[in-house]
Amino acid sequence: MIELFNGALTLNQRLMLGLRESPEVVRRGLTLVLFVGLLVGAVSGASTLLNTATPERTVATVREFVEAQKRQIALGPNADQLQPLLRFVNENEEAFYTLLQDLLELPTPLPRPFQQAFQWLATTVSTPLSYLGGLLLTVVFTHIAARQLGGQGNIQQMLGLGALSVAPHALDALAFIPGLGSILGLIAWAWGLVILVIATSVAHRLESTRAILAVLLYPVLLGLLGFLLFCGLLFLVVAAAG
Amino acid sequence: MDFFATIFRLALGGLLLDARVYRAQRESPTGVQRALLVVVLVGFLVGLAAWIGDIGEFLTQPDPQAVRDTLYTGLTAMPWYAQVASANPEFVAAFEQLFADPSTFTLTANLLVGALGIVLTPLLGLIGWFVGGSIAHIAARAFGGAARYPQTLACTGLAAGVNLLGLVQIVPYAEVFPGGLWLSTTLLGLLATYVAVREAHGLAPWRAFWAVLIGPLLLVVLLVALYCCVVFVFAGAVGTLAGGAGR
Numbered sequence: 001m002i003e004l005f006n007g008a009l010t011l012n013q014r015l016m017l018g019l020r021e022s023p024e025v026v027r028r029g030l031t032l033v034l035f036v037g038l039l040v041g042a043v044s045g046a047s048t049l050l051n052t053a054t055p056e057r058t059v060a061t062v063r064e065f066v067e068a069q070k071r072q073i074a075l076g077p078n079a080d081q082l083q084p085l086l087r088f089v090n091e092n093e094e095a096f097y098t099l100l101q102d103l104l105e106l107p108t109p110l111p112r113p114f115q116q117a118f119q120w121l122a123t124t125v126s127t128p129l130s131y132l133g134g135l136l137l138t139v140v141f142t143h144i145a146a147r148q149l150g151g152q153g154n155i156q157q158m159l160g161l162g163a164l165s166v167a168p169h170a171l172d173a174l175a176f177i178p179g180l181g182s183i184l185g186l187i188a189w190a191w192g193l194v195i196l197v198i199a200t201s202v203a204h205r206l207e208s209t210r211a212i213l214a215v216l217l218y219p220v221l222l223g224l225l226g227f228l229l230f231c232g233l234l235f236l237v238v239a240a241a242g
Numbered sequence: 243m244d245f246f247a248t249i250f251r252l253a254l255g256g257l258l259l260d261a262r263v264y265r266a267q268r269e270s271p272t273g274v275q276r277a278l279l280v281v282v283l284v285g286f287l288v289g290l291a292a293w294i295g296d297i298g299e300f301l302t303q304p305d306p307q308a309v310r311d312t313l314y315t316g317l318t319a320m321p322w323y324a325q326v327a328s329a330n331p332e333f334v335a336a337f338e339q340l341f342a343d344p345s346t347f348t349l350t351a352n353l354l355v356g357a358l359g360i361v362l363t364p365l366l367g368l369i370g371w372f373v374g375g376s377i378a379h380i381a382a383r384a385f386g387g388a389a390r391y392p393q394t395l396a397c398t399g400l401a402a403g404v405n406l407l408g409l410v411q412i413v414p415y416a417e418v419f420p421g422g423l424w425l426s427t428t429l430l431g432l433l434a435t436y437v438a439v440r441e442a443h444g445l446a447p448w449r450a451f452w453a454v455l456i457g458p459l460l461l462v463v464l465l466v467a468l469y470c471c472v473v474f475v476f477a478g479a480v481g482t483l484a485g486g487a488g489r
Contacts, residue, residue: 107304108304127420155259155433
């Protein structure tokens with residue numbers, strides 16, 4: 001498992017070739033997704049747990065977030081137009097925090113720690129599923145494009161090898177670090193994209209340029225379609241308003 | 243015990259798209275019975291897991307009446323409420339009506355619906371298997387497939403193994419990322435059905451792809467057509483009523 005994880009991160013093509021020929025290719029790939037998902041889910045769940053450990057802590061976290069948003073609005077270019085919004089928030093926020101705390105302090109049949117334990121566990125077990133959903137969507141479109149471009153791999157090989165692209169997302173476990181989280185997320189995404197291109201090339205015995213095309217074809221087409229639809233709608237709205 | 247271990251191995255093989263398991267299923271004289279057991283047992287386990295998860299949610303949520311009272315007291319104590327109420331007296335009546343309706347504040351976890359799921363999940367799984375398997379068989383035969391109907395059903399039944407992912411619902415609040423489970427089971431289910439049809443009928447990849455996709459595509463077309471009909475009839479009825487009122 002660790003060998004597969006390291007091999008994916010270091011773009012080890014020999015390991016990918018071995019995985020392609022393995023009859024257990026899907027099991028091994030999905031185990032990696034499960035491993036990364038559980039790791040990220042456990043850490044991000046624990047981070048949420050720390051921020052919501054008591055009703056007071058939850059209110060403090062929400063208060064911190066609201067204050068940050070207010071500062072952002074005050075420093076933004078539309079600060080003057082958004083003054084009524086800021087005034088509304090300032091007038092009502094204390095009463096809102098009291099309401100939030102009252103709601104969080106309502107008694108439940110099982111004590112509050114049970115709910116928090118369940119929510120931590122839920123985040124932990126749900127994260128692999130969110131990675132799996134995204135992976136399947138990517139793999140299906142990449143596989144179709146790769147076959148259209150002359151690829152020879154089957155769906156099991158594509159899924160098993162494509163799963164390696166989830167490995168860099170272990171960095172998402174550090175998403176709770178302010179400022180650093182989004183940069184690490186971007187690095188993980190780009191790293192995963194490179195792994196997906198190499199995985200497609202190995203799974204389908206395609207040269208690199210075709211593998212890149214296979215990975216990008218449908219996302220680019222869908223993006224273009226979305227852009228055209230947006231332009232069309234914008235045109236209709238402008239025409240209707242005019 | 244061995245029997246359950248065999249069924250579990252089959253379901254896991256279906257989930258992991260193991261072509262060897264699908265091929266063995268095609269050749270098995272008891273393939274359809276085994277597939278039936280996979281569909282029913284996986285459905286039952288998923289329904290049971292979801293119900294246990296619902297119980298966990300129910301036990302960690304406050305009484306809806308207390309939630310309603312706290313919300314009412316808290317909202318009416320806010321400065322905005324007094325401002326809006328003095329500017330618009332109708333708002334108070336609408337606000338009171340909203341809080342008088344008990345259905346507005348029901349718990350998200352309904353234990354009765356969850357218990358029904360234990361029976362309904364395998365039942366819906368069975369219906370989906372028969373309908374989906376039959377459409378896939380007709381399409382696969384049209385594309386040159388060679389399998390008999392029981393062989394198609396034996397293989398497509400294994401695709402229900404994908405629903406094992408739903409066991410995650412045993413953890414209360416497990417749908418942290420809405421749609422994650424649905425997307426995973428739907429896409430993996432389609433892939434599993436594709437492998438099942440390909441292995442059962444010995445079809446080339448593109449033929450198997452279209453044989454599997456034709457059912458969901460027809461369903462989408464049917465739903466869109468139905469939606470258009472409903473909108474058309476509704477618009478017609480509204481137009482007639484408006485015309486009548488105008489006269």
